Amino acid sequence: MSQPTRNAIKLPGHLDQQAGNLLHDTLDWMVSNSINIAIAVAVAIGIAALLFALRTLGCRLIERSKGGDLSWRVTFARTLARTGTFFIVMASAELVAEHAATPPSLLSVIHVLFVIAFAMQAALWARELVLGYVEHRVGDRDEGSGLGSAIGIIRLLVSVALFAIAIVVILDNLGINVTGLIAGLGIGGIAIGLAAQGIFSDLFAALSILFDKPFRRGETITFGSTTGTVMAIGLKTTRIRSVGGEEVVMSNAKLLDQQIQNWAVMERRRVLMNFGVIYQTPPEMLARIGMELKEIIEAQPLATFDHCQPYQFAASSIDYELVFFIETPAGSDLVAVRAAVMLAMVRKFAELGIEFAYPAQTTFTAAPDGRLIMPYPAAGGPDANGG
Numbered sequence: 001m002s003q004p005t006r007n008a009i010k011l012p013g014h015l016d017q018q019a020g021n022l023l024h025d026t027l028d029w030m031v032s033n034s035i036n037i038a039i040a041v042a043v044a045i046g047i048a049a050l051l052f053a054l055r056t057l058g059c060r061l062i063e064r065s066k067g068g069d070l071s072w073r074v075t076f077a078r079t080l081a082r083t084g085t086f087f088i089v090m091a092s093a094e095l096v097a098e099h100a101a102t103p104p105s106l107l108s109v110i111h112v113l114f115v116i117a118f119a120m121q122a123a124l125w126a127r128e129l130v131l132g133y134v135e136h137r138v139g140d141r142d143e144g145s146g147l148g149s150a151i152g153i154i155r156l157l158v159s160v161a162l163f164a165i166a167i168v169v170i171l172d173n174l175g176i177n178v179t180g181l182i183a184g185l186g187i188g189g190i191a192i193g194l195a196a197q198g199i200f201s202d203l204f205a206a207l208s209i210l211f212d213k214p215f216r217r218g219e220t221i222t223f224g225s226t227t228g229t230v231m232a233i234g235l236k237t238t239r240i241r242s243v244g245g246e247e248v249v250m251s252n253a254k255l256l257d258q259q260i261q262n263w264a265v266m267e268r269r270r271v272l273m274n275f276g277v278i279y280q281t282p283p284e285m286l287a288r289i290g291m292e293l294k295e296i297i298e299a300q301p302l303a304t305f306d307h308c309q310p311y312q313f314a315a316s317s318i319d320y321e322l323v324f325f326i327e328t329p330a331g332s333d334l335v336a337v338r339a340a341v342m343l344a345m346v347r348k349f350a351e352l353g354i355e356f357a358y359p360a361q362t363t364f365t366a367a368p369d370g371r372l373i374m375p376y377p378a379a380g381g382p383d384a385n386g387g
Contacts, residue, residue: 036099036101040096043096044092044093047095047096048089048092051091052088054083055080055083055088057080058079058080058081059077061073061077062081065077072132074132075128075135078128078132079132082125083121083125084117084120084121089117090116090117091117093113093114094111097110112173115169115170115173115174119167119169119170120170122166123163123165123166126162127158130158134211151210153203154207168181168182202251202252202253203235203236205252205253205255206252208256209252209256214262215260215262217230218230218264219262219264219265220331221260221264223260223261226242227242228241233252234252237250237252238250238255266329267329268304268325268326268328268329269325269328270306271324271334271338272321272322273322273323274321274322275320275322275345276314276318276357277317277320277354278317278355279318279357280355281355285352285354286310289354290307290308292348292352293308294308296348297324299344300341303324303326305324306323306325307321307322307323308320308323316359316360316361317357317358
């Protein structure tokens with residue numbers, strides 16, 4: 001048992017010897033290079049003062065900005081404000097150490113401390129920039145949408161990834177072999193990704209909704225054969241209240257795989273109405289239909305006339321196309337204006353003696369003497385058929 005005791009006592013003695021040598025070299029260096037050290041300290045103080053001034057500038061910009069300001073200026077200000085004092089001190093020492101004839105042992109210590117400080121500081125800066133970009137893209141998100149938790153997950157993933165990279169960089173600069181560590185992290189990440197493939201698919205779909213904003217909570221959308229109002233957007237599913245009243249729960253990944261129509265972003269609605277009139281309508285009345293319908297459309301306060309023209313000779317009608325716009329996206333306004341236009345059309349056509357066409361088949365018969373008997377009175381009166 002004496003041998004392990006001697007080894008345990010030898011290690012602290014070795015460290016004490018190294019510390020003593022470092023202290024001795026440092027004192028000799030300070031005595032013999034006082035002028036160079038004074039110049040280097042003055043330069044280091046200037047560099048540190050500049051970095052402190054940049055950090056103070058960032059803090060003041062944050063104080064002057066509005067609470068909801070998510071501009072890039074505020075993001076860079078927050079990044080500067082996250083500059084640490086330890087990094088400022090070590091960066092100043094690293095920049096001037098080689099110009100003051102610093103002993104190799106002390107220079108090595110300064111370099112190691114600077115690598116640690118720079119790696120952690122770079123992770124902090126990158127974290128602020130990434131999160132600032134995320135918040136800038138998200139903008140004034142709806143807190144009730146459920147995507148606030150997605151922001152929290154992004155913060156966690158970004159923080160873990162960046163600080164893991166910083167730790168690997170630090171270990172590598174300290175001379176530690178990190179190849180096995182990186183390989184293990186890679187294999188573990190692949191295993192977790194394969195095991196939770198469905199969950200991550202819906203999660204990234206939720207993040208896509210967060211960034212791209214194809215729809216928001218409270219907006220009316222149509223996908224497939226379903227139309228409804230978005231009630232909640234979660235990390236895995238989106239809940240929609242259909243026009244029939246039932247709740248539709250849809251996976252985020254499957255929802256984004258479909259074509260989505262968002263009715264909330266419309267500025268106005270286009271209305272297309274097709275109708276037909278009978279072939280017996282006089283030509284002057286056919287030409288008058290467009291002008292009459294234009295007056296009907298312009299009489300509606302929310303409607304704008306576009307065109308009304310005949311477009312085809314159908315089997316039992318001359319077909320017209322009427323197009324007008326509702327200058328509001330509200331569905332209730334669309335229903336009300338369209339109903340008013342239809343009723344006004346019926347009244348005006350009845351007034352002008354224009355008949356709407358409907359599918360019909362006319363049968364022509366012949367008298368015993370071969371004369372054609374018309375199925376309706378001719379223009380010459382009841383004797384026009386020879387009766």
